[in-house]
Amino acid sequence: MSYQTRNxxxxxxxxxxxxxxxxxxxxFAYPQKNRxxxxxxxxxxxRIQAMDGIEGEFIGLQGMVEEQAARLKTVKKDFSTRIAAVDLYEYLTDIVRRAGDIEVNLKYLGEEQLDKYxxxxxxxxxxxxxxxVNNMVRMLEKGPLxxxxxxxSIRSLEERDPDSKDNRVQIPFNMELWTYFSNFDSLPTQPVNLKDxxxxxxNSPFNPLVRRNLPPNTQNLLEVERANLQAIV
Known part of the structure; x- marks a missing residue:
C-alpha cells in the first residue's frame, strides 16, 4: 500500500x-437538550405567571405581621406551667363574680402536649x-391566662322572670376553651390580673322587637331551648 493511499x-x-x-x-443530542x-x-x-401580584400580597401580609407584632407588644400574659381544672374553676369563678350572675358548668376534656408548650x-x-356573657368572654380573652x-355557640331564650314577672332574654352558651401552658422556666411573670x-x-342582637307574653315556668317544665338531645347508638 502506497503512502498516499494510506493517508x-x-x-x-x-x-x-x-x-x-x-x-x-x-x-440527536442538541434537539433533546433543546426540548x-x-x-x-x-x-x-x-411559575412567573403564577407569581403575578405576589408583591402586593406580600406587602399586605407584611403589614398584617407588623400590625400583629405591635399588638402583641401591648399584650401582657402569664404562661403557666400547668393549669389544673380546680385552678381554672377558681379563675372562672372570679370572672363570673366580676361579670355578674351567670350559671356556669365546667368540664375537663383533656390535655394536649406539644414540643415546648x-x-x-x-x-x-x-x-x-x-x-x-359578653363580659365573661372578654375577660377570658383579655385576662392574664x-x-x-x-x-x-350561643342562642337566645325568652322567658318571664318568676320574681319580677318581667320578660327577659337569656343567652345559653356552649364553648370549648383551650388554656395554654409552657415548659419554659425562664419566662417572666407579668403583673396583670382580671381587674386590669x-x-x-x-347591645344584644337577640333582643326581640316584639316580646311574647310567656307565663313563668313555676313548675320546672321541660324547656326545649335549654334541652340538649343526646343519644347512645
Missing amino acids: WIVLTAILAIIWLVGGYQVF ALQKDIGQFDK GYSRFRIEGEGTFAR VNRIRKL VELAGA
Missing part, C-alpha cells in the same frame, strides 16, 4: 468519525344575659 484512508476515517459525531450532536430547555422555560414561565381543653356551658375560645381588663358595653 487517504486515515483522512477518510477521521472525516467519517467527525461526521458521525457531528451528526449525532446535530440531529428539555424549552420544557424548563415553559415551567419557569408558568401545650394546652388544656375545657368545656364551659351556662347561661346569662348577653351583657354578662393565655386562653383561646376554640368553639362558641376593661369591660365594654354591647
Whole structure:
C-alpha cells in the first residue's frame, strides 16, 4: 500500500468519525437538550405567571405581621406551667363574680402536649344575659391566662322572670376553651390580673322587637331551648 493511499484512508476515517459525531450532536443530542430547555422555560414561565401580584400580597401580609407584632407588644400574659381544672374553676369563678350572675358548668376534656408548650381543653356551658356573657368572654380573652375560645355557640331564650314577672332574654352558651401552658422556666411573670381588663358595653342582637307574653315556668317544665338531645347508638 502506497503512502498516499494510506493517508487517504486515515483522512477518510477521521472525516467519517467527525461526521458521525457531528451528526449525532446535530440531529440527536442538541434537539433533546433543546426540548428539555424549552420544557424548563415553559415551567419557569408558568411559575412567573403564577407569581403575578405576589408583591402586593406580600406587602399586605407584611403589614398584617407588623400590625400583629405591635399588638402583641401591648399584650401582657402569664404562661403557666400547668393549669389544673380546680385552678381554672377558681379563675372562672372570679370572672363570673366580676361579670355578674351567670350559671356556669365546667368540664375537663383533656390535655394536649406539644414540643415546648401545650394546652388544656375545657368545656364551659351556662347561661346569662348577653351583657354578662359578653363580659365573661372578654375577660377570658383579655385576662392574664393565655386562653383561646376554640368553639362558641350561643342562642337566645325568652322567658318571664318568676320574681319580677318581667320578660327577659337569656343567652345559653356552649364553648370549648383551650388554656395554654409552657415548659419554659425562664419566662417572666407579668403583673396583670382580671381587674386590669376593661369591660365594654354591647347591645344584644337577640333582643326581640316584639316580646311574647310567656307565663313563668313555676313548675320546672321541660324547656326545649335549654334541652340538649343526646343519644347512645
